[in-house]
Amino acid sequence: LTNKYFKDNSYRRFLFSQAQPSFKCGGSLILTNGALLYLFSGPTNQTTENFGGSVEVADDIMVTSTCWIYPVSHPTNGGCVFFRAGNVIVSTNAGFNADAGGYAGMSGLGASGFGPGSGGSRGGGGYGGTGGYQFVGQPYGSSNTPAQCGSGGGNFGSLPGGTGGGLVWIQADNTFVVDGTITANGVATPGGNNGAGSGGGIYIRCNRFTGGATGLFCADGGTSGGSGGGAGGGRIAIWRRHHAYSGAYSVTNGGGGNPQATVGTLVLGDLPPRGTVLFVF
Numbered sequence: 001l002t003n004k005y006f007k008d009n010s011y012r013r014f015l016f017s018q019a020q021p022s023f024k025c026g027g028s029l030i031l032t033n034g035a036l037l038y039l040f041s042g043p044t045n046q047t048t049e050n051f052g053g054s055v056e057v058a059d060d061i062m063v064t065s066t067c068w069i070y071p072v073s074h075p076t077n078g079g080c081v082f083f084r085a086g087n088v089i090v091s092t093n094a095g096f097n098a099d100a101g102g103y104a105g106m107s108g109l110g111a112s113g114f115g116p117g118s119g120g121s122r123g124g125g126g127y128g129g130t131g132g133y134q135f136v137g138q139p140y141g142s143s144n145t146p147a148q149c150g151s152g153g154g155n156f157g158s159l160p161g162g163t164g165g166g167l168v169w170i171q172a173d174n175t176f177v178v179d180g181t182i183t184a185n186g187v188a189t190p191g192g193n194n195g196a197g198s199g200g201g202i203y204i205r206c207n208r209f210t211g212g213a214t215g216l217f218c219a220d221g222g223t224s225g226g227s228g229g230g231a232g233g234g235r236i237a238i239w240r241r242h243h244a245y246s247g248a249y250s251v252t253n254g255g256g257g258n259p260q261a262t263v264g265t266l267v268l269g270d271l272p273p274r275g276t277v278l279f280v281f
Helices: 002-007 010-015
Strands: 022-025 030-031 037-038 053-057 058-064 067-070 083-084 087-090 095-097 169-177 180-182 201-212 216-218 234-242 243-245 248-250 266-268
Touching: 022 083, 037 053, 037 234, 053 058, 058 067, 067 083, 067 169, 083 087, 169 180
Parallel strands: 022 053, 030 058, 037 067, 053 083, 058 087, 067 095, 083 169, 087 169, 095 180, 169 201, 180 216, 201 234, 201 243, 216 248, 234 266
Antiparallel strands: none
16 A cells, blocks of 8 residues: 555545545554554535545543554645644654645646646646746645645656645644654656745644654655656644643755745644633623
8 A cells, every 4th residue: 555655646545435434433542562543534515614534532542652643644635644643642753644635746748737736838736836847846735724735846757756745634622742754745757857845834732732853743844756846845834832842843845946945934823711701601
């Protein structure tokens, strides 16, 4: 599944449901012993909620060492998976991986990729930053609420443009602990003159945000493997009330093309303190 998933977007399209899938867990969702969990979003019309699938966990999501959760967005519609839990705990050498999980690149001479920031012929995709080369993908969406995935690159040869990074969208009602990796990188082109896929999105809301120096959030744009354009960086936004995280962040642009792609956006926002309701009878 892993090789097919990264290399063949037609296989991804086959897997996607036409309804909005959901998964509900009344206790905790715990991944151990090298477990891999793939979650594929259905399409969304974005009229009331812009996610195409949801995972609702009453207690904790725990991703232990060598375990990974792969949220995969719809490759042509852009519907994404939304997670909600009491606490989310990501151990070292583990995490959420939405690399190449966004809008697909496109095959066909001179074809644009999918997504609102898709690159044209040879152009790199854009999202938080602008893609590279002449027919570049433009930025879109919100830096504060990046609830969208990254866009695909344009094609100029026999190989498709790169696929954009997906979206890791999590609401932890209490604590979000990251000692591992949260990643939504765009894909480098496999060669030729194609544009790369843009970085995707990481959108986190929690009460307490914590983790050590091994923690990493990244939504980097892909690099062109030939004379096509590199892709713009993605978007990361983390909203929290208490901050105790000492790890790293990256929204770097991919290399290749002239002009070069640009970096994405990073927002660390402060949620208002929880209020008190006083009833007077």
